[in-house]
Amino acid sequence: MRVYQLATAAILVATLGAACSGGSGEPSATTGGAAASGGPVTLTYWTWVPNMDKIVRVWNQAHPDIQVTVSKQAGGDDAAAKFLTAARAGNPPDLVQAEYQMLPSFVAAGAVADIRAETARAKGEFGEGVWGLVTLGTDAVYAVPQDSGPMMLYYRRDLFEKYGIEVPKTWDEYAEAARAVRGKDPKVFLGTFSSKDPGWFAGLAQQAGAQWWSIDGDAWKVAVDDEATRKVASYWGGLVKEGVIDDMPYFTPEWNKALNDGRLLTWPSAVWGPGVLSSNAPKGKGRWAVAPLPQWNAGENHSGFWGGSSTAVAAKSPSRAAAATFATWLNTDPQALGLLIGEGAVYPASTKGAALMTEAPGYFSTQPDFWKQAAAIGATARGFTFGPDVNVTYNAYRDAFDKAVADRSDFTAAVRTMQDTTVADMRKTGFTLAQ
Amino acid sequence: MTTRPLTTRPVTTRTRKGAPRAGAVPYLFLAPAMVLFTLFMALPIGYTGYLSLRRTKVSGLGLGAGARTEVFAGLGNYAAAIGDGELWAGWLRVLGYGALVLALMLGLALVFALMLDAAHVRLARITRISIYLPYAVPGVAATLMWGFLYLPGLSPFGDHPFLGAGLVTFSMANVAVWGGTGFNMLVLYTNLRAVPREYYEAARIDGAGELAIALRIKIPILVPAIVLTTVFSVVATIQVFTEPTTLRPLTNTISSTWSPLMKVYRDAFVTGDLHSAAATSMVIAGISLVVSLGFLRIVKNHAFGED
Numbered sequence: 157m158r159v160y161q162l163a164t165a166a167i168l169v170a171t172l173g174a175a176c177s178g179g180s181g182e183p184s185a186t187t188g189g190a191a192a193s194g195g196p197v198t199l200t201y202w203t204w205v206p207n208m209d210k211i212v213r214v215w216n217q218a219h220p221d222i223q224v225t226v227s228k229q230a231g232g233d234d235a236a237a238k239f240l241t242a243a244r245a246g247n248p249p250d251l252v253q254a255e256y257q258m259l260p261s262f263v264a265a266g267a268v269a270d271i272r273a274e275t276a277r278a279k280g281e282f283g284e285g286v287w288g289l290v291t292l293g294t295d296a297v298y299a300v301p302q303d304s305g306p307m308m309l310y311y312r313r314d315l316f317e318k319y320g321i322e323v324p325k326t327w328d329e330y331a332e333a334a335r336a337v338r339g340k341d342p343k344v345f346l347g348t349f350s351s352k353d354p355g356w357f358a359g360l361a362q363q364a365g366a367q368w369w370s371i372d373g374d375a376w377k378v379a380v381d382d383e384a385t386r387k388v389a390s391y392w393g394g395l396v397k398e399g400v401i402d403d404m405p406y407f408t409p410e411w412n413k414a415l416n417d418g419r420l421l422t423w424p425s426a427v428w429g430p431g432v433l434s435s436n437a438p439k440g441k442g443r444w445a446v447a448p449l450p451q452w453n454a455g456e457n458h459s460g461f462w463g464g465s466s467t468a469v470a471a472k473s474p475s476r477a478a479a480a481t482f483a484t485w486l487n488t489d490p491q492a493l494g495l496l497i498g499e500g501a502v503y504p505a506s507t508k509g510a511a512l513m514t515e516a517p518g519y520f521s522t523q524p525d526f527w528k529q530a531a532a533i534g535a536t537a538r539g540f541t542f543g544p545d546v547n548v549t550y551n552a553y554r555d556a557f558d559k560a561v562a563d564r565s566d567f568t569a570a571v572r573t574m575q576d577t578t579v580a581d582m583r584k585t586g587f588t589l590a591q
Numbered sequence: 592m593t594t595r596p597l598t599t600r601p602v603t604t605r606t607r608k609g610a611p612r613a614g615a616v617p618y619l620f621l622a623p624a625m626v627l628f629t630l631f632m633a634l635p636i637g638y639t640g641y642l643s644l645r646r647t648k649v650s651g652l653g654l655g656a657g658a659r660t661e662v663f664a665g666l667g668n669y670a671a672a673i674g675d676g677e678l679w680a681g682w683l684r685v686l687g688y689g690a691l692v693l694a695l696m697l698g699l700a701l702v703f704a705l706m707l708d709a710a711h712v713r714l715a716r717i718t719r720i721s722i723y724l725p726y727a728v729p730g731v732a733a734t735l736m737w738g739f740l741y742l743p744g745l746s747p748f749g750d751h752p753f754l755g756a757g758l759v760t761f762s763m764a765n766v767a768v769w770g771g772t773g774f775n776m777l778v779l780y781t782n783l784r785a786v787p788r789e790y791y792e793a794a795r796i797d798g799a800g801e802l803a804i805a806l807r808i809k810i811p812i813l814v815p816a817i818v819l820t821t822v823f824s825v826v827a828t829i830q831v832f833t834e835p836t837t838l839r840p841l842t843n844t845i846s847s848t849w850s851p852l853m854k855v856y857r858d859a860f861v862t863g864d865l866h867s868a869a870a871t872s873m874v875i876a877g878i879s880l881v882v883s884l885g886f887l888r889i890v891k892n893h894a895f896g897e898d
Binding site for chain 2: 551
């Protein structure tokens with residue numbers, strides 16, 4: 157009963173934490189100045205950006221009164237679960253890296269602070285779309301945007317030439333190319349549909365114009381099962397059923413090998429793709445190129461977001477102002493942005509940041525205009541508001557699409573399941589839903 | 592010579608002089624165990640029970656402070672846990688998996704133990720250690736290793752759908768059998784070594800061969816140990832979590848609620864509903880208690896040699 161013990165242990169810790177913090181009451185939003193306590197303010201920061209300790213060292217040297225300690229996290233859903241558990245237990249870090257889609261869950265759990273007052277200056281540094289992701293369409297500001305993940309099409313330029321395939325401009329052309337590749341070499345697929353990556357699917361749905369959640373007055377509207385999403389689902393379902401698109405999930409050893417061996421020719425992914433490709437498919441160095449995602453209608457120009465994250469301040473942090481100051485510096489200061497790009501391989505969300513990206517990633521050394529392309533594509537990306545129980549929706553995606561892929565059944569039914577599961581969970585928890 | 596027991600004197604002394612002390616001393620010895628039990632078993636279980644009777648209630652959009660409160664839920668979480676078809680489907684999957692693992696693992700353990708114990712086996716020590724060795728490999732590492740061996744495209748066994756819908760239960764059972772056989776074999780083997788060799792000599796004089804000795808003498812003697820290893824294995828099977836959880840990212844045939852414990856994990860850490868998770872874990876704990884006690888009751892006479 158390992159998990160059971162784990163859960164009870166966590167629960168025990170939670171009770172102790174609650175007992176300890178019970179007397180202190182709500183921390184004031186304005187504490188955080190070094191003057192209050194005499195010594196320097198110390199902040200803890202959970203992040204998975206590589207080399208963040210080097211970036212923070214620069215801050216610590218310039219700001220002896222606010223010292224930040226970095227705690228390296230694994231990232232992904234586990235990091236979010238860990239933060240929520242720590243927040244519930246009463247001992248969260250002061251600052252946390254929060255993926256955009258997880259932010260509403262953090263807010264709904266009361267785990268992150270509204271830092272509207274402290275970030276008034278930062279607002280102008282970001283585009284409207286990305287700023288909306290941290291306000292959730294309300295007056296509050298729950299985080300400072302850090303990086304974003306506009307989606308684009310990564311493809312093997314050399315193999316496209318070998319098989320005589322044009323870069324697909326529309327999803328119809330992509331499907332045609334998928335069939336053509338299969339005809340030329342039965343060992344090779346144009347791409348794969350991943351039933352493990354709801355964020356990827358959400359990005360494709362955004363491109364098609366989906367709006368999975370929205371706030372209607374005092375009620376949530378859930379529209380996972382909308383026209384655009386169904387269109388995306390039935391498109392991929394058709395290709396998988398036809399056998400012209402592979403169905404192995406992304407980020408598995410098998411997928412890595414197929415990428416490395418040149419048995420997968422495209423990957424519709426996000427701007428952070430080069431890091432993944434260079435570590436998972438080292439043999440492809442210099443052979444990949446980027447293009448905009450294929451469009452649903454010729455002449456359109458849309459993209460979606462896969463991933464991207466922000467820096468949030470824990471509601472329980474006793475040094476909220478200091479934490480917000482650091483979060484603003486980290487994501488808007490030119491020196492910090494330079495470090496984020498150079499040391500952390502981050503694609504900054506701030507408008508200033510994009511201009512700082514000049515030298516193409518080493519893996520794409522044959523494509524010197526990589527960042528120019530990325531910036532142009534990024535400008536066409538449209539996102540949507542994420543709901544307060546994205547984790548439920550994403551889990552439903554994995555289970556429902558796993559099954560749909562295995563059974564070769566209707567993908568739109570899986571989308572229906574996502575919708576139903578999300579609505580049922582929100583209703584059970586008591587959210588007001590608009591119908 | 593008197594045959595008065597030697598203990599009489601000390602006992603009377605103690606009852607006369609040390610009686611008040613003797614009352615406290617046993618409790619003093621028990622205290623550390625009791626304190627640890629209360630802190631790390633009774634309290635968490637009690638708190639889990641408390642949590643399972645409550646739920647989170649959100650109002651409006653659920654954003655902002657105070658939108659989320661904890662309220663009494665009565666037996667609602669239990670009703671939901673018991674009424675959840677996924678949980679029972681999980682039990683069914685685990686039942687099939689468990690039948691495979693129990694039969695294969697314990698069968699192999701018994702065969703290996705008997706073979707190693709047979710007379711004139713060469714290299715018994717090396718063989719014993721090599722069969723036991725997989726048990727020393729942590730479950731996650733073992734499962735990952737097998738996962739790589741199963742993946743089409745990477746597998747040295749060729750391009751077979753080891754993780755496909757038809758084979759995935761067998762593939763998982765294989766990992767558990769590989770890891771658990773050695774341990775169970777060792778328990779049985781140790782029991783066999785404790786049997787007086789005279790039994791076998793007598794049997795041989797009566798004309799019994801190795802097979803007859805194994806079937807007529809060794810296995811009957813082993814019954815209590817077999818019952819013990821079965822109970823351990825049943826409990827371990829009910830708790831199956833590591834294998835499916837580790838293999839899940841590699842295939843689309845294992846859902847997030849494949850086994851009952853995975854559902855608890857999902858509720859607690861993926862969807863963030865501690866209250867449902869607490870109720871479900873209480874249900875699972877109850878079922879495993881009933882199953883293991885029920886099994887012990889059925890085989891009671893064999894297990895403890897009672898009549």
